[in-house]
Amino acid sequence: MNGMRYQNYSAHIEFDDEDGIFVGRILGVSDSVSFHATDVEGLRAAFHEAVDDYIAACAKIGKSPQKAFSGKLMLRVDPEVHAKAALAAELAGKSLNQWSEEVLDKAARQSAA
Template sequence: MSNVMTWKGYSARIEYDDEDGIFFGQIAGIRDGVGFHADSVAELRTAFHEAVDDYIETCARIGKEPDRSYSGKVMFRLSPDIHRKAAIAAELRGISLNQWAEEVLQAATE
């Protein structure tokens, strides 16, 4: 079961709040916080589509680029053992650790 909705190239992770009895989500990959909620999945899909459409329209109206830009630089911490294994895997392929990590991340996101 997927908990992600996609519309016009935008995605949102969907969650359920049992206390309030609602489904809710927030558009991912944008600078602004744009959320939506509904009581049913069908209503949630409609609310998501409306949120994306409203966001795109608002950005166009105010002359703002809607998508978040990314620098391409990522820094994160690994355990020394995973770092060693990754470095060896890259070396055995004859590529840099950075190239190896990019390939692995690309495959994981497709």
């Protein structure tokens, strides 16, 4: 996985071979917040500092910092897909919400591996 987590914020990490540095970007916020370092320890410290600075900057200008995600997800899917998912959830003895969360979690873990 090319990511880090701190205070409920996530970051995507890449390596810039030309400059020889790790570059990170905070995900899930509309503001562009990035950071970099030459090693993992420095990158972790830079990420923490970037999150802390983002929260402080928001407070300074009277803006609420964006939280990474609320947990509410609204989707539009083909009615046939909806019916199949509802049936699968019922067969599993779960609500569509519980079933969907498990399926999404499993898919997300597989893509992060």
